[in-house]
Amino acid sequence: MTAKRAESFDQTVLPLSFFLRPAEDVARDLLGRLVVCRIEGVETAIRIVETEAYLGIEDPASHAWGNRRTKRTRTLFREGGCAYVYLIYGLHNCLNAVTGGEGEAGAVLMRAGEPTRGASEMIRRRGLSEPVRAGAIAGGPGRFCQAMGIDRSLDGVALNSGVLSIRAGGPVGPDRVVRGSRIGIDYAGDAVAWPLRFGIADNDHLSRRMPQQDRDG
DNA sequence: TCGACGATCATCT
DNA sequence: GATGATCGTCGAG
Numbered sequence: 001m002t003a004k005r006a007e008s009f010d011q012t013v014l015p016l017s018f019f020l021r022p023a024e025d026v027a028r029d030l031l032g033r034l035v036v037c038r039i040e041g042v043e044t045a046i047r048i049v050e051t052e053a054y055l056g057i058e059d060p061a062s063h064a065w066g067n068r069r070t071k072r073t074r075t076l077f078r079e080g081g082c083a084y085v086y087l088i089y090g091l092h093n094c095l096n097a098v099t100g101g102e103g104e105a106g107a108v109l110m111r112a113g114e115p116t117r118g119a120s121e122m123i124r125r126r127g128l129s130e131p132v133r134a135g136a137i138a139g140g141p142g143r144f145c146q147a148m149g150i151d152r153s154l155d156g157v158a159l160n161s162g163v164l165s166i167r168a169g170g171p172v173g174p175d176r177v178v179r180g181s182r183i184g185i186d187y188a189g190d191a192v193a194w195p196l197r198f199g200i201a202d203n204d205h206l207s208r209r210m211p212q213q214d215r216d217g
Numbered sequence: 218t219c220g221a222c223g224a225t226c227a228t229c230t
Numbered sequence: 231g232a233t234g235a236t237c238g239t240c241g242a243g
Contacts, residue, residue, distance in 0.1 A: 052224070054224075061224070062224090063224080068240090070239075070240065070241095071239085071240095072238085072239060072240085086224085086238090086239090087237080087238060087239085088223060088224060088225060088238090089222095089223060089225050089226085089235085089236070089237080089238095090223085090235090090236045090237030090238055090239095091225070091226075091235075091236060091237075092225050092226070094224065094225085096224090107224095109224060111224090140225070140226070141224070141225075142225050142226065143225090143226080182224070183224070183225095184223085184224050184225070185224060187222090187223085188224095
């Protein structure tokens, strides 16, 4: 499948008030939206197809669990509408959108997306060569950031800025949304089972298959 | 200052 | 499907 051109989606920058809601609501509503990033004059855009919600101080899977305020998590506690970028496994950057009011520490992790603009640049950043399989460019939080050139220097950047912004894109209806449990948080006890992972049904660019798709094989 | 571990990815079988 | 890579962050002392 050829990726739709970014120009075919609504390029309106979402207002920061979009993020001043519970992380769960924002995570679902971010599906189909565009992340637009301009690094060193090169603009790339990705349509979000998979997210995870982290609920903040009451969520054992969140970095902010138990009101844990450290140098790293400082950004998480800010008012919604800015980026929280952190390094995982000493290797990979992960992009989150901070949600809710100041001190809530809600966040939405961008897990996977579909390139819509600057695909050739993203392929180069990922060290791939064309043609590439669906999901190879931005199917996974680490890949997503590498493709867009996002690193911790963007931690705390507003999501309506010239460097990084979330655009209206083409939101998906409720019938196209599938949800399941989050990934890679086995340490989080009961929270492992919380259905806070959201994806677009039958999308080729998901990082892993969503539960409903497993039935079809 | 030190030890343990992690919201992952690529490679190998 | 299983496993090794690799280092910043956190908490204890």
